[in-house]
Amino acid sequence: MKLTFLGAAGTVTGSCYLIETENKKFLVDCGMFQGIGLEERNNDEFLFDPREIDFVLLTHAHMDHSGLLPKLVKHGFKGDIYLTPPTAALGEILLLDAAKIQENKFKEYSESMPYKSVTSLYDTLDSINTIAMFSSISFGEVKNIDKEIKFKFVKAGHILGAASIVIKVEDKVLVFSGDLGRVDQSIIERYEHINLEGFGKADYVIMESLYGGETHAHRDESIAKFTDVITRTLDSNGSVMIPCFSVHRTQELLEILKEAYTQGVIRDNVQTFLDSPLALRATRIYEQFSTYFNTSTEILGKEVVYDEAVQANKDNARYVPQNNRFYFENLKVINRYKQSLRASKKNNSIFIAGSGMADGGRILNHLSAGIENPRNTVLFVGFQAEGTLGRKIIDGAKNININKRNLEVKANIEIIRGFSAHGDTHALLDWLSSISLNDNAQIFLVHAEPDRSEAFDKILREDGYHSHIAEWKSTQEI
Numbered sequence: 510m511k512l513t514f515l516g517a518a519g520t521v522t523g524s525c526y527l528i529e530t531e532n533k534k535f536l537v538d539c540g541m542f543q544g545i546g547l548e549e550r551n552n553d554e555f556l557f558d559p560r561e562i563d564f565v566l567l568t569h570a571h572m573d574h575s576g577l578l579p580k581l582v583k584h585g586f587k588g589d590i591y592l593t594p595p596t597a598a599l600g601e602i603l604l605l606d607a608a609k610i611q612e613n614k615f616k617e618y619s620e621s622m623p624y625k626s627v628t629s630l631y632d633t634l635d636s637i638n639t640i641a642m643f644s645s646i647s648f649g650e651v652k653n654i655d656k657e658i659k660f661k662f663v664k665a666g667h668i669l670g671a672a673s674i675v676i677k678v679e680d681k682v683l684v685f686s687g688d689l690g691r692v693d694q695s696i697i698e699r700y701e702h703i704n705l706e707g708f709g710k711a712d713y714v715i716m717e718s719l720y721g722g723e724t725h726a727h728r729d730e731s732i733a734k735f736t737d738v739i740t741r742t743l744d745s746n747g748s749v750m751i752p753c754f755s756v757h758r759t760q761e762l763l764e765i766l767k768e769a770y771t772q773g774v775i776r777d778n779v780q781t782f783l784d785s786p787l788a789l790r791a792t793r794i795y796e797q798f799s800t801y802f803n804t805s806t807e808i809l810g811k812e813v814v815y816d817e818a819v820q821a822n823k824d825n826a827r828y829v830p831q832n833n834r835f836y837f838e839n840l841k842v843i844n845r846y847k848q849s850l851r852a853s854k855k856n857n858s859i860f861i862a863g864s865g866m867a868d869g870g871r872i873l874n875h876l877s878a879g880i881e882n883p884r885n886t887v888l889f890v891g892f893q894a895e896g897t898l899g900r901k902i903i904d905g906a907k908n909i910n911i912n913k914r915n916l917e918v919k920a921n922i923e924i925i926r927g928f929s930a931h932g933d934t935h936a937l938l939d940w941l942s943s944i945s946l947n948d949n950a951q952i953f954l955v956h957a958e959p960d961r962s963e964a965f966d967k968i969l970r971e972d973g974y975h976s977h978i979a980e981w982k983s984t985q986e987i
């Protein structure tokens with residue numbers, strides 16, 4: 510049997526692993542490469558024939574894990590795509606959105622470079638065909654593919670629906686971590702320890718190491734900084750513009766803002782605008798799967814409880830019904846583009862809009878209307894990849910271009926890095942130590958910049974693990 514690392518090896522993005530037995534070939538994830546110098550890889554031909562892949566196991570809906578599925582389908586893949594029910598729901602909206610981005614890119618290229626032949630990776634029809642191949646499997650359910658292969662999904666925290674995967678292939682047991690959430694996980698339940706009952710001890714663990722060697726500050730510190738930036742801006746009569754990822758981060762901020770209004774940290778006469786059709790759809794999907802949510806969380810030093818039974822045992826905890834976690838009186842949801850333009854002129858408001866790296870989407874309306882006002886703040890709460898407008902702004906650009914308009918950056922620029930949805934080194938070690946390993950079990954580190962996987966590799970070796978840093982395109986006989 511062979512295991513080949515086709516992405517997220519030596520880099521963070523492009524997760525894709527190929528497993529080949531004598532009778533079957535399958536993938537774990539089929540993600541997009543993102544960032545300067547990596548995106549070109551998305552155009553490369555697959556190193557396998559998509560028509561020969563029997564099935565795909567998907568860890569979660571993030572583009573860097575799922576974004577090349579429509580390309581796989583376009584090139585002849587015909588099997589099942591196994592995923593958890595929430596991942597299927599989120600995957601549907603994200604893959605349709607990704608197709609739209611591909612189509613628009615193609616349009617822009619062909620208009621500006623009429624003689625250069627550029628093709629998009631895939632289109633809406635490819636995404637629709639991909640979604641039709643989704644096959645949902647609940648967490649914990651053991652799915653037998655044939656006599657030689659079975660697998661199950663285990664909760665990984667991170668975002669709604671995210672899974673680690675335990676696979677038995679022939680007589681070997683493989684555990685893929687997927688992306689692991691943090692110990693103080695927001696909204697959903699935290700990662701589960703791996704139970705290998707019915708599978709046997711693990712022979713191979715393929716795990717993410719994004720924050721190898723690093724320790725996160727407690728989440729409530731980031732929350733306090735977040736509300737502090739907002740109140741300072743509002744007090745000086747400015748507005749706050751937050752470029753935000755649609756899945757998970759937006760819902761996390763809404764939950765925090767709701768509590769900040771309740772506690773009176775944000776004044777009652779301030780409106781928050783959610784200006785992202787994709788984030789709104791994602792929020793509805795989150796609500797639909799509220800049974801996956803945690804039952805309590807700490808926000809601004811106060812315990813918020815979402816379950817009446819849990820509240821009964823606690824003094825001083827504020828109860829909020831689970832189905833009303835993200836909405837509050839001062840929240841205004843914007844649907845139409847014209848409304849977005851109108852809202853962007855309002856003072857003393859909070860705007861949450863996509864895209865998360867400000868390289869497109871409605872946030873451009875708000876930046877365009879507000880970035881030249883020194884009373885305003887642009888607040889970044891997520892990773893900004895090189896080459897994006899967000900990165901340019903946090904790197905201190907004095908001027909930016911939006912829709913061919915040159916704008917002077919006069920607003921305050923604030924960055925909060927502590928909202929990561931990934932576990933730190935302690936969470937990674939805790940998760941790994943829960944796995945019952947065979948004596949000669951091998952650990953392969955993926956999904957990190959080289960310095961992080963090197964740091965984590967060193968820690969694991971010192972702890973006595975047989976650890977390796979996976980190399981891109983390398984194959985292991987297993």
Ligand SMILES: [Zn+2]
Binds near residue numbers: 569571688
């Ligand atoms: Zn992810």
